[in-house]
Amino acid sequence: xxxxxxxxxxxxxxxxxxxxxxxxxxxxxxxxxxxxxxxxxxxxxxxxxxxxxxxxxxxxxxxxxxxxxxxxxxxxxxxxxxxxxxxxxxxxxxxxxxxxxxxxxxxxxxxxxxxxxxxxxxx
Numbered sequence: 646x647x648x649x650x651x652x653x654x655x656x657x658x659x660x661x662x663x664x665x666x667x668x669x670x671x672x673x674x675x676x677x678x679x680x681x682x683x684x685x686x687x688x689x690x691x692x693x694x695x696x697x698x699x700x701x702x703x704x705x706x707x708x709x710x711x712x713x714x715x716x717x718x719x720x721x722x723x724x725x726x727x728x729x730x731x732x733x734x735x736x737x738x739x740x741x742x743x744x745x746x747x748x749x750x751x752x753x754x755x756x757x758x759x760x761x762x763x764x765x766x767x768x
Contacts, residue, residue, distance in 0.1 A: 646671050647669065647670070647671045647672040647677075647743060647744065647756075647757045648669070648670050648671050648757075648759075649667055649668070649669050649741050649742070649743060649757055649758060649759035650667070650668045650670075650759055650760070651665060651666065651667050651739065651740065651741055651759040651760065651761060651762040652665070652666050652668075652762055653665040653666050653762060654738075654739060654762030654763045654764045654765075655763075655764070655765070656765045656767065657731055657764070657765070657766055657767070658766070658767050659731060659732055659733060659766055659767060659768050660730060660731065661731050661766070662727070662728060662729045662730075662731065663728045663731065663764060664725055664726070664727050664728070665681075665725065665726040665727075665728065665739055665741075665762060665764070666723055666724070666725055666726075667679060667681070667723065667724045667725075667726070667741030667759060668721075668722055668723050669722045669723070669724075669743060670722065672743075672757075674719060674722040675698060675699075675719060676698060677698060677743040677744055677745075678695060678696065678697050678698050678743070678745045678749075679695060679696055679717070679724040679741055679742070679743050680692065680693075680694070680695040680741065680742045680743075680745060680749055680755060681693040681694050681695065681715065681724075681726045681739060681740070681741050681742075682739070682740045682741075682742060682752060683735075683737035683738065683739045683740070683764075684737055684738050684740070684761075685734075685736060685737040685738075688737075690740070690752050691706075691750075692706055692749060692750035692751075692752075693705065693706055693709060693713060693726065693739070694706060694709070694713060694714075694715045694726070695715065695745075695749045696715045696716070696717045696724055700716070700717040700719065703715045703716070703717075704749065706750075709735075712728070712729050712730045712731075713726065713727060713728055713729065714726075714727040714729075715727070724741060726739065726741075728764065731764075731766045732766060733766045733767065733768045734766075735764060735766050736764060736765050736766050737763075737764060738761040738762065738763050738764075739761060739762050739763075739764055740758055740759055740760075740761045741758075741759050742755035742757060742758045742759070743755060743756065743757045744756035744757050
């Protein structure tokens with residue numbers, strides 16, 4: 646059974662930074678492209694970015710481009726989401742997901758999800 650565990654969330658002031666991690670176990674990490682999503686209260690889950698299996702391709706949504714970045718360490722079975730210049734509107738639960746069967750930005754295309762990590766940005 647594939648398991649994903651996110652960590653690194655917390656409370657940060659506006660303009661601050663966090664690094665979220667997503668550790669994948671129970672499967673062959675090299676086989677999985679990993680996506681990051683976030684969900685704010687009362688809103689739908691939205692795609693933030695993703696990284697391909699060999700880390701040769703990563704992408705982030707336009708709304709966070711220039712502030713967020715994704716990296717992957719295959720030796721540690723870990724994908725990172727680097728959050729910089731955080732804004733209060735970035736407050737959400739952040740999730741990583743694996744085993745993508747379709748477009749990056751569609752949550753239902755992913756077979757496995759982590760439990761999420763809360764990011765709260767104060768103004």
